[in-house]
Amino acid sequence: MLREVLETAGHAVVEADSLAAARQALREARPELVLTDLRLPDGDGLAVLNDARDADSTLPVVVMTAYGGVQDAVAAMKAGALDFLAKPVDPDYLLLLVERALTARRLANENILLKEELAARRGAPRLIGEDPALRRVLAELQRAAGTDATVLLLGESGTGKELFARTLHALSRRVDGPFVAVNCAAIPATLLETELFGYEKGAFTGATARKPGRFELAHRGTLFLDEIGDLPLPLQAKILRVLEEHRFERVGGTATLQVDVRIVAATNRNLTAAVAARAFREDLFFRLSVVPITIPPLRDRPGDVPMLARYFVERFCRDLNRPPLMLSPDAIDALQRYRWPGNVRELQNCIERAVILADGHVIEARQLNLQPAPAAVAAAPPAGEPADPDPWSRIDLSGTLADVSQRVLREVERRKLQLALARTGGDRARMCEELGTTAKGLASRLRDLGLE
Ligand SMILES: Nc1ncnc2c1ncn2[C@@H]1O[C@H](COP(=O)(O)OP(=O)(O)OP(=O)(O)O)[C@@H](O)[C@H]1O
Ligand SMILES: [Mg+2]
Incomplete structure (x- = not known):
């Protein structure tokens, strides 16, 4: 009777007539929801409940009890059951409960993503730009957004x-679906695979419950693979397969999952x-660059x-609770003459x-501090004149105390980083060691100073 009610409402049902059969079904069918009786021929429903929650702590389990079995119901709820149904089961109530449970599970997954989205969006950035070169690229983006x-x-x-x-995601038909970002360079290679594909309980020491990967979480949405050039070769092969077949397995799992994801x-x-x-697979490169922008x-x-400068001035004044500021015509001029090796982020x-x-x-x-190195710290002596023997006279001391310290510090840091870059041939691990910084700190300094 339950099967009929559920199937009529469009759900797929797998039946198990014992605890052993239930355990097997949990492993093989990977249900979205479990309905279990409390008394089973070879055990009880609480064991099913425990197994289900072990496999996946977000899996909703509904326990059915005989009329009057309030004690049992309370025990089941304490053990983590989502709800209980008194027998005989009322079909309408059953459907209501099932729909509610499935919605709750979907919301739990969405919630993980929304929290990240929210953190990423503080002061939601807008795409600013009017230069014809940018407009052309935006038009390409718009065209690509209409496709998958x-x-x-x-x-x-x-x-x-x-x-x-x-x-691109916001302009596409997937806008109501999730936008999931993975930074392939920021996650250690050993963790990247489980991050992307998820894992099953018991896949490795410490895998105490199933965890969905980013491909799963991005279902019906967009998956952004940032810094893809840093992807290790073995993972390149796995990503290629998902791109070709839209299928993959969780780490330690045998079931093949199918996803609808735009990459x-x-x-x-x-x-x-x-x-x-x-260092990068050619076949993957071709797969990825269907629309290169x-x-x-x-x-x-x-x-x-x-435009960008004025936009940022306005935004930071608001963020910092300062009265509005203007950029002087000279400042605008200096900004336009500078070469911006670190691009918009540096600006x-x-x-x-x-x-x-x-x-x-x-x-x-002068408050923008834009003189390119090394002139900011030490101006070269005019042609034909000997270098000034007093190094202090070569330091630009104009501006406020804060201006000077900041300018000098920045230049010294730049020099030091340039030296380290040259000495290590850009080997980040050695640079961190030499400079006594974390990889993250180093990356942000390099970016900041436009040395990347
Ligand atoms: N056209 C733009 N309008 C407004 N803000 C912009 C624009 N372009 C870039 N930004 C801002 O500049 C910063 C850097 O942009 P983003 O992180 O997208 O660069 P990226 O190309 O991913 O850099 P990286 O290669 O270093 O990761 C962000 O804070 C972003 O919001
Ligand atoms: Mg980036």
Whole structure:
């Protein structure tokens, strides 16, 4: 009777007539919800409940008890059952309970994602830009958004690849689905596989419950594979298979899962060179670059600089609770002449500093601190003149105390990092050791100083 009611409502039902059969069904059928009787020929429903919750702590279990079995029901609820049904079961009530349980489970998954989204969106960034070079790229993005094609976003560090990926999702028909981001460079290679594909309980020491991977969580939405150029070769093979077949298995699992996911990947590496060097699979490269979109560096879209600068000034004033500030014409001019090796991120950081340090209503050019190294610290002697023997006279002491310390500190840091880069050939682990920084700290300094 239960099967009939549930199937009529569109659910797939797997039956088990004993505890042993239930255990097998839990393993093989991977249900979304479990309905169990309390008395079973070879055990009881509480054992089913325990097994189910062990396999997946979010799996809803509803226990059926004989009329009057209140004690049993209470015990089941204490053990983690979602609810209980008194027998004889009322079909309408059963359906109501099942729908509610399935919704709760979906919401629990969505909740994980929403929390991350929220954290990522504080002060939801808008895509700013009017330069024809940017407008052209936006038009490409708009066209790609109308399809499910895999998009590969290319561009220097700080050009806005992540922002473009989010915008693509927002423009697509998947906008109501999840946007799930994975930074392939930030997660250690050993954890990346379980992060992407999830794992089954018992897949490895410490895997005490099943965990869904990012591919599963992105179902009906967009999966953003950031820094794809850093993906280790063995994982490249696995990703290729998902792209080709939309199927995968959890780590330690045998069941094949099917997902409906649109992939957007990004990298600031030269993938063509990586393919030539056999560090990146050519077949994966072709799969990913169905629609390649290259975001031009900020220096190639000068029209965007004043707009972005004003937008950031406004945003940081609001964030920092400061009265509105203006950029002087000289400041705008200096911003437009600078080359922005760290692109929009560097501009954003530069404006944030200027807003913090500003003391009047106007941000002047000198407060932006834009002289390229090494002139900011030590100006070269005029041609034909001997170098000044007093090093202090070569340090630019104009501006406030904060201006000077910041300018000098920045230049010293830049020098030190450049030296370390040259000495280690860019080996991050050795650089961290030498500089006494964490990998994260180092990456952010390099980005900040436009040395990436
Ligand atoms: N056109 C834009 N309008 C507004 N903000 C932008 C724009 N482009 C970039 N930004 C901002 O600049 C910062 C850097 O952008 P993002 O993180 O997307 O760059 P990225 O290309 O992913 O860099 P990386 O390669 O270093 O990861 C972000 O804070 C982003 O919101
Ligand atoms: Mg990025």
